[in-house]
Amino acid sequence: MTQELDCRGKRCPLPIIELSKKINEFEVGQELLFISDDPATAADLSAWARMTGNEFKIISADNFLITKSN
Amino acid sequence: MITAGKYEGQHPLHPKARQILLDAFDQGWADPAQISAQGRQAQALLHQARESIAKSLALKVSEIELWGEPELISPIAIWGAPGFGSTPFIYGATERSEIIGMRAKSKQSFEISVDIDGAIDLELLTQTLQPNSIVAIQSANLETGVIQDIKAIAKAVVAQNAHLHIDATASGARFVKPAYWSTLHFDARSWNGPTGVGVFALKSDARWSNPLPHTKPTRAPNSFSIPLALAAAGALEHWIADESANSARLKSLIERIRNHVKQTISDVDIAGNAQSTLPNIISLSFLNVSSEQLVAALEVEGFSVASGSACVASALEPSHVLKAMGLLTHGNMRINLNHDVQDGEITKLLALLPGIISKLREN
Structure with missing residues (x-):
């Protein structure tokens, strides 16, 4: 089952910091459902993916599927 | 300054x-x-x-x-x-x-x-x-x-x-x-x-x-x-007189900041390239760092910097400028050098910055 990280209600940069910590515990190829309603998250995820070498897909406004790729 | x-x-x-x-x-x-x-x-x-x-x-x-x-x-x-x-x-x-x-x-x-x-x-x-x-x-x-x-x-x-x-x-x-x-x-x-x-x-x-x-x-x-x-x-x-005396110096200080940060700190977005940015401004965004804490930590050391991150600008929306460029919008700090900046101030800032960033990332 896909693990979930719910950061709703948390403000920038907390969601991305928590995501970075969580993804460190993952194996390459493992997926995570990341939920964040902070307006900076969508923009920062692209930069985060570029910097860390991980991948993400936008599922809905607040839901992102993260794949540990690095 | x-x-x-x-x-x-x-x-x-x-x-x-x-x-x-x-x-x-x-x-x-x-x-x-x-x-x-x-x-x-x-x-x-x-x-x-x-x-x-x-x-x-x-x-x-x-x-x-x-x-x-x-x-x-x-x-x-x-x-x-x-x-x-x-x-x-x-x-x-x-x-x-x-x-x-x-x-x-x-x-x-x-x-x-x-x-x-x-x-x-x-x-x-x-x-x-x-x-x-x-x-x-x-x-x-x-x-x-x-x-x-x-x-x-x-x-x-x-x-x-x-x-x-x-x-x-x-x-x-x-x-x-x-x-x-x-x-x-x-x-x-x-x-x-x-x-x-x-x-x-x-x-x-x-x-x-x-x-x-x-x-x-x-x-x-x-x-x-x-x-x-x-x-x-x-x-x-x-200002024009001060500029002709200091422009090359400011440019080299900004260049020093750019190179030093690149070499000593990982996961950082530096806006623009050296050839197409003003000689006095540099914008740095550090992954997994709170700008609010970064600005406060630098203030304690006597450095007054600004930030374009939403958490500091008391706005919910992140900087539309960083967003449009596809750069990290959190953990941002801007350095804007005045003509009277002393080279020693930059040396001090660069000596402190890697330690401040790694400490903030540990939190």
């Missing part, structure tokens, strides 16, 4: 401009439209100030107007361009918010994207341009220091004989005007002049009409403060 206050990148009033300002309150207080002795004196001082500002900015005196509310200049310049409202309004994605906001008043607006270095997509601009378009582009960005290739942009705009408004509030007296332009916007704060003085320039052959109610046959309200205008002119002259 490494500084950035309330106004992004604002530096203290030039010390010599401060003296001019104090004297001007004694000499230039009268209404220059009156024929009294005091009125004539104020008029003469103002005339000198206008001539000096025009000369310093390489413009004709007849092309410039002083405004007491600089933030209004770009919106009014765009609003007064021929056909604004019904003709295509084209602007860059990293323009200042008050310029982007003008799209609400236009039936057709087009945002031109920028690449990861902040440069306008010239091909998209060229394709979007029509003969009656109104184009608003900044010569440089205040948040990131990114300079646009204004010469190439002007070439594309002149080919369509469209209106070109250039926001020069970040580059100030560093701005080199292209052969073709229609309206320009400067802010005296960019040359360490006082807050509350802006310069609106209208090219002699450009078509433009004042969109405000015409109560007087003037292009500007002319309700600016004369002492502030005199101080702005004085600050500009002194």
Whole structure:
């Protein structure tokens, strides 16, 4: 089952910091459902993916599927 | 001094401009439209100030107007361009918010994207341009220091004989005007002049009409403060002298910051490249760092820096400039160097920064 990280209600940069910590515990190829309603998250995820070498897909406004790729 | 206050990148009033300002309150207080002795004196001082500002900015005196509310200049310049409202309004994605906001008043607006270095997509601009378009582009960005290739942009705009408004509030007296332009916007704060003085320039052959109610046959309200205008002119002259003595030094300091941060800190976005950014501004975004904590940690060490991150700007939305460039919007700090910065201050900052970042990342 896909693990979930719910950061709703948390403000920038907390969601991305928590995501970075969580993804460190993952194996390459493992997926995570990341939920964040902070307006900076969508923009920062692209930069985060570029910097860390991980991948993400936008599922809905607040839901992102993260794949540990690095 | 490494500084950035309330106004992004604002530096203290030039010390010599401060003296001019104090004297001007004694000499230039009268209404220059009156024929009294005091009125004539104020008029003469103002005339000198206008001539000096025009000369310093390489413009004709007849092309410039002083405004007491600089933030209004770009919106009014765009609003007064021929056909604004019904003709295509084209602007860059990293323009200042008050310029982007003008799209609400236009039936057709087009945002031109920028690449990861902040440069306008010239091909998209060229394709979007029509003969009656109104184009608003900044010569440089205040948040990131990114300079646009204004010469190439002007070439594309002149080919369509469209209106070109250039926001020069970040580059100030560093701005080199292209052969073709229609309206320009400067802010005296960019040359360490006082807050509350802006310069609106209208090219002699450009078509433009004042969109405000015409109560007087003037292009500007002319309700600016004369002492502030005199101080702005004085600050500009002194700023230019300081710049010629310090520009190479500032550039090398910014270069030092860029290289040192790249070598010593991982996961950092540095806005723009060294070739196309202002010599005094650098924007750094550190992954997994809170800008609020970063700004506070630097403050304790005596460094006053600004941040474009939402958590510091007391706004929910992240910086539209960093977002448009695809750069990290959190953990952002901006360094804006004044001419009086000491090399030792940068050495101290660079010695402290890697430790501060790694400590903040551990939290």
